[in-house]
Amino acid sequence: MNRTLLHPALLSLALVLSAPAIAANALSSPDKHLSLQLRVTPEQRLVYSVQRDGKPVILESQLGLQLEGADLSQRLRLLSSSSQRLHAEHYRLAVGKRSEISYRANEQNWRVANAAGQEMELTARVSNDGVAFRYRVAEAGLARKSFKSEATSFRFAPDTRAWLQPMSVAQTGWSNVNPAYEEHYLMDIAVGTPSPSPAGWVFPALFKSGDNWVALTEAHMDGSFHASRLQASSEGGEYRLGQPMAAEVFTGGGLLADVGTDCPQADAKRRPPPEGGKQTWDGPAFACTLTTPWRVLAIGPLRTVMDSTLGTDLAAPAIAFDAAKIQPGHAAWSWALLKDDATVFEVQKRFIDYAAEMQWNYALIDADWDRKIGYEGIQQLVDYGASKGVGILLWYNSSGAWNKTEYTPKSALLTAAQRRHEFARLAAMGVKGLKIDFFAGDGRSMIQYYVDILNDAAAHGLLVNFHGATLPRGWARSYPNLMTAEAVKGFEFTTFEQKDQDAVARHLAMLPFARNLFDPMDFTPMVFGDIPNIQRSTRNGFELAQAVLLLSGIQHFAEVPEGMATVPAYVKEFLQQLPRRWDESRFITGEPGKGLVIARRAGKRWYVAGINAEALPQTLTLDLGFLGQRQGLMITDGEGARDFAQAPVQAKAGLALTIQAKGGFIAVFK
Structure with missing residues (x-):
């Protein structure tokens, strides 16, 4: 031719x-x-x-x-x-x-x-x-x-195993607030197992292929593209990228790029x-x-994947933000155990005193503060907190017409003009940051809404915590004012139903391997006392270890003053001196859903924490040789489920340690 x-x-x-x-x-x-x-x-x-x-x-x-x-x-x-x-x-x-x-x-x-x-x-x-x-x-x-x-797809060999969280269906759940990345994981399942939800599987998705582990996620979300997930069907072990559902949009906004x-x-x-x-x-x-955003695959032995920072490595560089206002820390919070009735002036003042006593730098005031306390009362609490070195964080309802929630302040952040007015007012009052709840999912217009909030809050020097929200996907790097985000079936669910409390040990032992692998997570951990109408399933050592294991720019502790009063002085002192940020982390050992041990360094001190989610005690041999011959002090479980024990410990390459069933420990090496 x-x-x-x-x-x-x-x-x-x-x-x-x-x-x-x-x-x-x-x-x-x-x-x-x-x-x-x-x-x-x-x-x-x-x-x-x-x-x-x-x-x-x-x-x-x-x-x-x-x-x-x-x-x-x-x-x-x-x-x-x-x-x-x-x-x-x-x-x-x-x-x-x-x-x-x-x-x-x-x-x-x-x-x-x-x-x-x-x-x-x-x-x-x-x-x-x-x-x-x-x-x-x-x-x-x-x-x-x-x-x-x-x-784009990711095809695995037939003998690969998977640890995956189903994506909830949009416009389901209480007051139509789904999706919010709040489901339990299916663990150690056969590759190719279909999702129980037609909406698919969330990121990060974890797989074990032979000797290697793979964590799938995405990064560099600037508001121009929607967020993705894995499709529900993965025939032959081939997982394909999926899209948000039609309802996952800002009112009147677009779904896809x-x-x-x-x-x-x-x-x-x-x-x-x-x-x-x-x-x-x-x-x-x-x-x-x-x-498009980066499609990210962390690959290697489990330690390589656990120590990886690819989720932020591929994110956009940081926007301008006053470095003096980037203040990670710890927060007292009444709502976790006391719920809505505690959002009143006198209770919140008491929690400011509690935060000051614990040397924590924040107190979070939750939903309906505008109706139950009012701006004038909040100003008094801000001033009172400032006198004690405690900053105030305030809750907001993000939603417009996309769910049926009634908590307030609602619909106060929908437009740029609204945000700038409200954020300027809060900054002038001395409020340090916001917890913003009830988003609608992963559509492009909703991702743009998140980004707009972060930019406008940064312009007014305000910190941000997204709740009822999407996975941050590297935003902690791009927006230094983003301290944390929920996107997890967190502690609050274990206060609603006993079944979630019964499942919490294995669930929490899964989170550092997936949800909390790259992005900060507002699980709101740690209770030593009672949970109203719920029988706690974990020991106190398990609860304490969460303070180190879980990464969150602001760690909102669930325990109330009455529960904290039951612990030994050395536990309270540990929590008073707990670092607000980490300089280095090392995965020591563990298996998703069963338990893990992680070491984190702040300055010259190393903190080693571990949990056992199993029903029987587990004896581990830990390689702490990288610490040299340092002497440390360990806090772990005592004889009873609510007891603590304290003992000296020396770092070495073959440290044998037994962790009680659903128990845990923390060791500090100076």
């Missing part, structure tokens, strides 16, 4: 259909243990796979996007690939497992085009602890880039050359390119 006689469009189609499978060079991690392979198959699909030390971890899986008017998931050809380069950055993190983080990864770009000549760029990074990739569509001929679906036609044109930009090629130039392109 004489190709010179073909119409250009037919010529392009003929080239695509005749193209063989194209193998791209493997992109490896700096330490050479991890390797990402990418190729275009004979069926013209873009696929990838991941190996660690030559062993498959992610089997060949799909890549690609579908936009309105542009199918970039099939009939693809590889146009070029950039040279590999080292991506390196260093950042500080106020809320997380480490305060100083260096991220190093090898990076490469690939350009592909479909049969119509429409282009897409894939950028991948491979670090020593995982793989990340994202898509970019800057196609000038596609004025509107409206997202339809994503072909949609870059409009009003984008200004950018100047021509230099395009990285393909391997061995010449420098080329892009022509004019629309500035507001469609860029």
Whole structure:
């Protein structure tokens, strides 16, 4: 056939259909243990796979996007690939497992085009602890880039095991407040098990493939894209990205990413050359390119995954915020045990006294404060707290028309003008931050609402805690004023029904491996006394260990003054001196849902904490050789479920330790 006689469009189609499978060079991690392979198959699909030390971890899986008017998931050809380069950055993190983080990864770009000549760029990074990739569509001929679906999948070998949380269905639950990432995990299930919820599975999703573990999540959420999850069905062990449900939007807002036609044109930009090629130039392109969040896979032995910071490494750098106002800490909070009736002036004043006694720096005043206390009364409490070194945090209801909640202040933050007015008023009063509740899920307009709140709160020097909310997905790095977020079936659920209290030990032993792996989590831990109408299932050592194991920029402790009065003086002293942020963390040992031990450093002191979620005592041998010959003091369970015991301990490589059933410990090494 004489190709010179073909119409250009037919010529392009003929080239695509005749193209063989194209193998791209493997992109490896700096330490050479991890390797990402990418190729275009004979069926013209873009696929990838991941190996660690030559062993498959992610089997060949799909890549690609579908936009309105542009199918970039099939009939693809590889146009070029950039040279590999080292991506390196260093950042500080106020809320997380480490305060100083260096991220190093090898990076490469690939350009592909479909049969119509429409282009897409894939950028991948491979670090020593995982793989990340994202898509970019800057196609000038596609004025509107409206997202339809994503072909991205993660395919595992049949013997892989999974630890997954179902995504709740939108507009279900009390007052239609779902989804809020508040379900129990299904643990150690066969890969490919369908979700009990049609809404799918949440991030982070945890898998064990042979000797390697994989934690899937996403990062770099700037408000231009919706949040994703894994689809409910995963036949053959292939998990595909899913979308929010239709109701997960700000009232009148959009569900999926949609870059409009009003984008200004950018100047021509230099395009990285393909391997061995010449420098080329892009022509004019629309500035507001469609860029997806990073798809993140932490990969390696369990210790590698647990110590990984990929969830923040791939997040956007921090916005400007007064460093003096970035104040992680601990908070007294009445609502956890005393509920709505405690939101009155005298009780809140007593909890300010309690926070001051415990040397905690915050007191949280919960729902309906505007009706039960009022702004004038809050001002008095703010001033009283300031005299005792205790800052005040106030609760807000985020919702407009998307649920049936009636708690107030409600609908006070829906517009930029409302937020600026309210935030200016709070800042002038001396309020330190807000707890904002009852969001509607993961649609693009709802993600934009979160980001708008964070930006407007930052402009007024206010800290933020999102409750009844989505997974933060790295926001603790991008927005230093974000102290924590719920997105978990937290302690409060164990005060409603006995079944949740009975399940709390295994549930909590799962959280550091998934929900709390990368992002701060407002579980609101720790009760030593009674829970009204509920029989506590955990021992006091288990409760105390949560203060170190769980990461939250502001740790809202559930215990009330009466319960704290029952503990020995040395426990109270420990909680008074507990660090407000961590400089370093190390996973020591553990298994999801069964128990774990983690070490965290603040300054020169190391805190080692562990829990046992099993029904029988467990004897562990801990490798604490990295502490040298340090002497420490351990607090653990005594004979009774409500008893404590204290004993000296010396760090060493083979420290034998028995943890009681549903018990725990904390050891401090100076």
